[in-house]
Amino acid sequence: MRKQYDAIWLNAQIATCEQGYGLIQQAGIAVRDGRIAWVGPVAELPYDPEKLAAVIHDCNGRCLTPGLIDCHTHLVFAGNRAHEFEMRLQGATYEEIARQGGGIQSTVSATRSASEEVLFQQSLARARDLQKSGVTTLEIKSGYGLDWPTELKMLRVAKRIEDTLPLTVSKTFLGAHTFPPEFRSNPDAYVDLLCQEMIPVVAREQLADAVDVFCEKIAFSLEQTKRVFASAAEHGLKVKCHAEQLSDMGGTTLAASYQALSVDHLEHVGVPGVKALEQSGSVAVLLPGAFYFLRETKLPPVELLRRHRIPIAVATDCNPGTSPVTSLLMIMNMACTLFRLTPSEALEAVTRHAAQALGMSALRGTLTAGKAADMAVWEVSHPAELVYYLGNNPLRQLIRQGKVVF
Ligand SMILES: [Zn+2]
Known part of the structure; x- marks a missing residue:
């Protein structure tokens, strides 16, 4: 029996x-x-x-x-940027690196030209590393293709990682990561493409669970971000936002008005943004790996978030340019040493609150x-x-x- x-x-x-x-x-x-x-x-x-x-x-x-739940990663990418890391430490500026084809563009090129099998094998290794630090659920964003074939390839690879490893994978469409070189002279045409062609297909074919936008001076404006969110909402997709990493543009308030699952980075968020999060119930996702790797100095307003009882999650932000990290344990330590979370808050940030940031509270966390x-x-x-x-x-x-x- x-x-x-x-x-x-x-x-x-x-x-x-x-x-x-x-x-x-x-x-x-x-x-x-x-x-x-x-x-x-x-x-x-x-x-x-x-x-x-x-x-x-x-x-x-x-x-x-x-x-553990890693609720913000860009772990599907080809190649790496160790060479740029070395150049920077030898004194090269960001502009010099970008002029030589470096920066996010180099990852876009590498990811576009990699075969699906190579992209899968390289990304699988990173997912395995995360698993070794106790991760059972992780989020993966697209966003290094910025064209339809490569964005689809990235989402397929994310799905294949889930089918290969005993891991739960939440997939996020981040076509709005930056503007592809083909659209540099007409960025709004790329926003049209995202809203009119890509997002409807992502929704219809259930290729992703949410839509994310990098809202920043060097990426999508507030107006462009709003158009992408409106399209996501129209097609029944949840939204997330990279907001207030380098400046306070109001992306947090905008994302909150669309009941975002989470708003991520937040170093520069002010009182209005935090009040908007309180209203929407969105999770604040802090990313100490990028803060560390870029040697940033502007701390996210943790005390303000606490005062407004905003659930705080932390994540690796695993990506080749600003956070080449595959240990969530290391990130928990950084969240305490750099951002002054308590160890108890750091554990909640990779369990209960991270599940909430992925809309998975009913079953996980x-x-x-x-x-x-x-x-x-x-x-x-x-x-x-x-x-x-x-x-x-x-x-x-x-x-x-x-x-x-x-
Ligand atoms: Zn990110």
């Missing part, structure tokens, strides 16, 4: 992340059909675990958390009965240690939908 649970993990320090750490000491968690069936103190189990579960895992006092059994077991005895160590990887076991990945 089938037992009540497929498997049970015992003797763990469980951080449910339902509120703060949501710590339960000497706890257990039981799984059935890929979902969490029970979580609580081991002493409250009605029978011996052997009677209840087919498989028993003893955590020996280790910490068990939800699988906390260890709650009924949700997907995505979990990580760590060689630490308190979750603060996950954030405290830098460059260490204490992951001992990763579980996705009740099955042990490794």
Whole structure:
């Protein structure tokens, strides 16, 4: 006869992340059909675990958390920009690098010319790295094609990563990342293409879960961003926004008016933007990897976000130009050291709030009965240690939908 649970993990320090750490000491968690069936103190189990579960895992006092969620990545790209990194450190300016074909344009060229197989293999390696830091759900944006064939290729690769690895992938269409060289002299024609041709197909064929725009002086204006959001809304797609990274343009308020799932970066956001987030319930996604790599100095207004009770997520922003990072643990540490999040906020930022930023709260982000059994077991005895160590990887076991990945 089938037992009540497929498997049970015992003797763990469980951080449910339902509120703060949501710590339960000497706890257990039981799984059935890929979902969490029970979580609580081991002493409250009605029978011996052997009677209840087919498989028993003893955590020996280790910490068990939800699988981590990286809610903002650009990890599908070809090539890398290590050469530019080297040039910059030898004294070259951004303009000099751009004039030699560097910057985002070099990634667009490399991604356009890479075969789908090469793009897949290079991107898969990065997704695997993230998985090794405890990630069970991740978001992937398009946006290095800026033409239809390559944007489609990127979205197919993102789907293939999900089909290959035991990972949940949320796909975001970021055709509005920057303007392609072909449209440099007529950028509004590219916005027409996005709104009239690409977004309707993305929606109809369910190629992505959301539409994102890089709203910035060097990218899409507020008016152009609004046109893209209006098209997304018209076709039933949720929106996200890269906003207020380099200046306060009002992208946050605009995105909030479209009930954005999240608004990301936010270093330069002011009081009106934060109040708009409070109204819309959008998540503020902070990206300390880019802040670090670019040696930025303008900090996002964390205290203001706290005061208005805006849910804060953090993510790797994995991308070749400004955040070549594939460890979410490292990013949690940076969120604390650079942005002064508390370790408890940093853990919520990659679990509960990150799930909210992807519209996945119903099924992921906390260890709650009924949700997907995505979990990580760590060689630490308190979750603060996950954030405290830098460059260490204490992951001992990763579980996705009740099955042990490794
Ligand atoms: Zn980004």
